[in-house]
Amino acid sequence: MRLGHAPCLGQESRARIAQCSRCDDRLHSVGMDRIELPEYDTVGIRADNPSRLTLQGTNTWIVGRGPAWVVDPGPALDSHLEALTDELERRGGLAGIALTHDHVDHAQATAPLRQRFPAATLAAARGEVDVALEEGSRFGPLTAMRTPGHSPDHLAYVHGRAGFTGDAVLGEGSVFIAPDPGALAAYLDALASLRRRKLAILCPGHGPVIDDPQAKLDQYVAHRLEREQRLVSALSAGHRTVAEMLDAAWSDAPAALRPAAAATLAAHLDKLADEGRLPEGVERP
Numbered sequence: 001m002r003l004g005h006a007p008c009l010g011q012e013s014r015a016r017i018a019q020c021s022r023c024d025d026r027l028h029s030v031g032m033d034r035i036e037l038p039e040y041d042t043v044g045i046r047a048d049n050p051s052r053l054t055l056q057g058t059n060t061w062i063v064g065r066g067p068a069w070v071v072d073p074g075p076a077l078d079s080h081l082e083a084l085t086d087e088l089e090r091r092g093g094l095a096g097i098a099l100t101h102d103h104v105d106h107a108q109a110t111a112p113l114r115q116r117f118p119a120a121t122l123a124a125a126r127g128e129v130d131v132a133l134e135e136g137s138r139f140g141p142l143t144a145m146r147t148p149g150h151s152p153d154h155l156a157y158v159h160g161r162a163g164f165t166g167d168a169v170l171g172e173g174s175v176f177i178a179p180d181p182g183a184l185a186a187y188l189d190a191l192a193s194l195r196r197r198k199l200a201i202l203c204p205g206h207g208p209v210i211d212d213p214q215a216k217l218d219q220y221v222a223h224r225l226e227r228e229q230r231l232v233s234a235l236s237a238g239h240r241t242v243a244e245m246l247d248a249a250w251s252d253a254p255a256a257l258r259p260a261a262a263a264t265l266a267a268h269l270d271k272l273a274d275e276g277r278l279p280e281g282v283e284r285p
């Protein structure tokens with residue numbers, strides 16, 4: 001099962017490159033399909049796979065040059081592969097590909113991209129990779145950070161004061177958590193650990209660049225705790241079925257995102273059970 005994220009809250013116009021509308025800083029420009037971060041010698045190329053789960057599309061990040069490094073090749077769309085290939089050729093080729101996690105919207109273009117750049121090595125936390133990464137592993141200019149929650153294998157990458165957060169932190173909305181033992185507690189730890197890095201910018205797997213990481217991370221923690229509070233209130237009110245708990249604590253989730261909300265509910269119930277706070281007779285998703 002592939003999990004996704006909250007729906008897009010706003011539509012960007014399809015400008016090739018527009019000045020960032022979210023801040024006055026000239027650090028970067030945000031367009032529908034290119035995000036320029038010259039200060040980090042990084043560009044984000046957005047794939048044309050918009051959906052409720054992928055927001056405006058998946059962001060592939062290209063870091064450095066001579067040769068360059070890729071975070072998340074994205075979906076295997078011809079237009080996306082062409083855009084990546086053009087940019088990588090301008091930057092003197094591809095040294096390595098780092099995956100934040102192995103969901104198809106982030107990893108599908110890995111094989112076709114490696115066909116085009118056979119010398120590139122592949123790194124991730126799991127799967128058939130050349131370099132298996134864990135907390136603190138270095139891969140070219142990137143340092144891996146374990147950020148489980150959305151998926152058990154999830155990594156973020158730090159390059160200078162930029163963080164590439166995949167689906168751990170999105171440009172808009174919140175992420176869904178995959179039920180896995182201890183997933184939600186581990187996710188909250190990961191958010192705290194990202195916060196301790198005092199990063200200047202977050203480059204997410206979907207949505208716009210985040211210029212105020214500390215505020216965004218605080219918001220993410222507050223959001224999870226608010227969901228938990230709503231769930232605890234629903235349980236106190238005697239609700240025990242999945243439908244009742246979702247109605248009470250995820251009333252804002254549209255029908256299309258209900259299965260993903262149910263998965264996140266499972267992760268929240270696991271956390272309450274681990275903490276001895278789950279009453280008897282609760283239906284599990």
Ligand SMILES: [Zn+2]
Nearest residue numbers: 105106167205
């Ligand atoms: Zn994704």
